[in-house]
Amino acid sequence: MDFAWDETDEAYRAELREVIADLPRDWWENYAPHGPASPQVMDNARGFNAELARRDLVVRHWPSAYGGQDADAWKQIVISEEMWSLGEPRSSLYLGANWAGPAIMKFGTEAQKQKYLRAIAEAKLLWCQGFSEPEAGTDLGNMKTRADPVPGGYVLNGSKVWTSYAARADIMFLLARIGGKGKGGVSCFLIPTDTPGIEIRPIRGVHSEWDFNEVFFSDAFVPSDALLGEEGNGWAIVQTIIHYERIGAARYEKSARGLDHLVGILKARGQWDDPVCRAECAAARSLVEAARLLTYRVIDGRAKQREPGAETYLARYAMIEADHAVANITSTWLPDLLIDGADGHARAQFNSAITAGIAAGAAEVQLNMVSGRHLGLPRGA
Amino acid sequence: MDLDFTPEQQALLAALARMVDDNCAMPTENGVVAAVKWARGVGLECALEAGGFLDVALAEGCGALEAALLVAECGRSPLVVETAGSALIGPLLAGRSLSRPVAVARAEDLTRGVRFLDTAKTLIVLDGEDAVLLRAGDLDVIPLDGPYAWPLGRLATGPDLSSGERLAGRGAELERLWRLGLALEAGAALRAAIDFTNDYVKQRMVFGRPVGSFQAVQHRLSIDAVRAEGVRWLALKAAWSGDAADAALAALHAQRSILQVVYDCHQFNGALGMTLEHALHFWTFRLRWLVGELGGWSRQAASAAELIWPDASAA
Numbered sequence A: 001m002d003f004a005w006d007e008t009d010e011a012y013r014a015e016l017r018e019v020i021a022d023l024p025r026d027w028w029e030n031y032a033p034h035g036p037a038s039p040q041v042m043d044n045a046r047g048f049n050a051e052l053a054r055r056d057l058v059v060r061h062w063p064s065a066y067g068g069q070d071a072d073a074w075k076q077i078v079i080s081e082e083m084w085s086l087g088e089p090r091s092s093l094y095l096g097a098n099w100a101g102p103a104i105m106k107f108g109t110e111a112q113k114q115k116y117l118r119a120i121a122e123a124k125l126l127w128c129q130g131f132s133e134p135e136a137g138t139d140l141g142n143m144k145t146r147a148d149p150v151p152g153g154y155v156l157n158g159s160k161v162w163t164s165y166a167a168r169a170d171i172m173f174l175l176a177r178i179g180g181k182g183k184g185g186v187s188c189f190l191i192p193t194d195t196p197g198i199e200i201r202p203i204r205g206v207h208s209e210w211d212f213n214e215v216f217f218s219d220a221f222v223p224s225d226a227l228l229g230e231e232g233n234g235w236a237i238v239q240t241i242i243h244y245e246r247i248g249a250a251r252y253e254k255s256a257r258g259l260d261h262l263v264g265i266l267k268a269r270g271q272w273d274d275p276v277c278r279a280e281c282a283a284a285r286s287l288v289e290a291a292r293l294l295t296y297r298v299i300d301g302r303a304k305q306r307e308p309g310a311e312t313y314l315a316r317y318a319m320i321e322a323d324h325a326v327a328n329i330t331s332t333w334l335p336d337l338l339i340d341g342a343d344g345h346a347r348a349q350f351n352s353a354i355t356a357g358i359a360a361g362a363a364e365v366q367l368n369m370v371s372g373r374h375l376g377l378p379r380g381a
Numbered sequence B: 001m002d003l004d005f006t007p008e009q010q011a012l013l014a015a016l017a018r019m020v021d022d023n024c025a026m027p028t029e030n031g032v033v034a035a036v037k038w039a040r041g042v043g044l045e046c047a048l049e050a051g052g053f054l055d056v057a058l059a060e061g062c063g064a065l066e067a068a069l070l071v072a073e074c075g076r077s078p079l080v081v082e083t084a085g086s087a088l089i090g091p092l093l094a095g096r097s098l099s100r101p102v103a104v105a106r107a108e109d110l111t112r113g114v115r116f117l118d119t120a121k122t123l124i125v126l127d128g129e130d131a132v133l134l135r136a137g138d139l140d141v142i143p144l145d146g147p148y149a150w151p152l153g154r155l156a157t158g159p160d161l162s163s164g165e166r167l168a169g170r171g172a173e174l175e176r177l178w179r180l181g182l183a184l185e186a187g188a189a190l191r192a193a194i195d196f197t198n199d200y201v202k203q204r205m206v207f208g209r210p211v212g213s214f215q216a217v218q219h220r221l222s223i224d225a226v227r228a229e230g231v232r233w234l235a236l237k238a239a240w241s242g243d244a245a246d247a248a249l250a251a252l253h254a255q256r257s258i259l260q261v262v263y264d265c266h267q268f269n270g271a272l273g274m275t276l277e278h279a280l281h282f283w284t285f286r287l288r289w290l291v292g293e294l295g296g297w298s299r300q301a302a303s304a305a306e307l308i309w310p311d312a313s314a315a
């Protein structure tokens, strides 16, 4: 048992930090607090990501055949720690690198692999995820968006909601139904967001003005090769994605660095003399570090090519708790930092913390999975 | 990073697991399991002693992590065994093996209540910045009883620490090891209490279905499991790193988690869980003591805060 990063991890981190050093000087003031889906961050990401790609930093852990360097799975969490802790300057490139890519690697045709995996490694595309619908959030199998087969492809009709990044993304990882009911018939598509017949409307959020979108499909035609995997095999693909999606973004690192930042301010303001405040900061840190270790356990399994299991959900729930604990420090002792323009670092942590228990699956759903897979409890009524 | 145990550590764990399982029979009274608050794992202690396991921390190629595995593995037994003082804190503090059992106490707690003080051969005292090793056999100890599943005792009169071996300036090291031991013992008991409760809610039927099929039960037990796993991994990391902040965080997370888990486990075992015949209290009443040891969570939190964000680093 060894908890130390190896030299290649450290070297990778150092290389990433060289690119990070070139982020705009007012990153925390004018970029991060608006969220990774904001025009500010997404526009900046184009150049930032190109530099990552130029240095071969985007997907070190992928096979060299698809633009990686055959490195181990730890590299994925190294880049995630460095990026997520800053409010994700890659914007939704991370989504391609974290889970869309692995799904394509597992289920895609060779042509799709060459096209999309290369594009991710070269940081050419910003992604979005079209899963949720008005009547299908937690109950994703209730989705209604249709993909009707026509000669040469499919015609899409229906709508998606909460689709982060959609307004500025290049490509959508879409779930649509080719007939069937519930989980049957669900199919995956990779579609350009500028496909005729797709309309994207933003929805303002409490955590970000720019994150949410509604996406409407009106007789939008996509060619046959937009289908990922087989028709009706989407649910199996989703099951694979889930593990990579839930344990991919290093939320704990954003909380850890956010907490360090808050403690600096508490000290400067003389509030560090309050023993209750100090104790709660330490307690938040213990939650953050627990979440970190539970995440590392998942990555360790990934590095050893083990089938993912209940650890994913334990770690995800721990991250949700940790995120909230740090945000609660801000709310309780430093509420003024959340005022617009006051402190972008605190605001960025807070904004993502308050969505942590809903995005990428509700906290209660993670607990359902812990109940079933870790504790082996019978399904609830 | 590699979070698997080495083959040697796996072999150690397997040997320990066998010993724990082979020595978990509860004492009986008139042919039935005795309704007792706690029972000492004499057989397990003898097996550990005979196999030289309690000195594992000092063995070639071994150290705190191996001792930690021992403390955690033995901690899942329903029977009480003294391992943290003997196998972890004592040897790593003194650099040699100490007469066993080993009790560990803060000076101010000696006349209030200390685990294992009634039978201890060595007493390790945290006395300000120092650690003091005392031969415990000669001390005038009053055994204590309460809602706790540990053997407890207190000194009849204020302690005379002058007769002990004073390890000047080693108080912080003692505190680190103690926190680590506490987190390991708590982590093991948390898991055992949750496992025990998990088994119970799967077979206890209400309204024609298992108690464990209700989401209100499932979610609380799942949150408890997240906490217990977190404690376990924080403790393993702290054993590996030897870092004082890691140990403080592990003990803090344990003590912050204990009361919720204890409450939930008792709740889900219903009235049966309130009886001495049901084994739950062997772990929960251990946890009830551990939650307050070393000054309780606020004390671990204060130390963790000072270690992680030292005052000198004030912005």
Ligand SMILES: Cc1cc2nc3c(=O)[nH]c(=O)nc-3n(C[C@H](O)[C@H](O)[C@H](O)COP(=O)(O)OP(=O)(O)OC[C@H]3O[C@@H](n4cnc5c(N)ncnc54)[C@H](O)[C@@H]3O)c2cc1C
Pocket (backbone or CB within 6 Å): A128, A129, A130, A131, A132, A133, A136, A137, A138, A139, A161, A162, A163, A164, A165, A211, A355, A357, A358, A359, A360, A361, A362, A363, A364, A365, A368
């Ligand atoms: C910031 C953010 C970004 C998002 N980005 C995207 C995106 O890019 N693409 C995308 O497709 N989706 C996205 N989502 C949507 C997200 O996946 C859904 O919000 C989530 O799956 C929950 O669905 P819902 O909001 O419809 O909640 P519902 O399904 O209506 O559930 C509401 C609440 O009910 C409870 N609940 C539901 N089911 C259960 C159950 N079985 N047991 C116990 N309690 C339950 C939970 O507390 C849950 O939060 C995003 C959401 C957020 C908050």
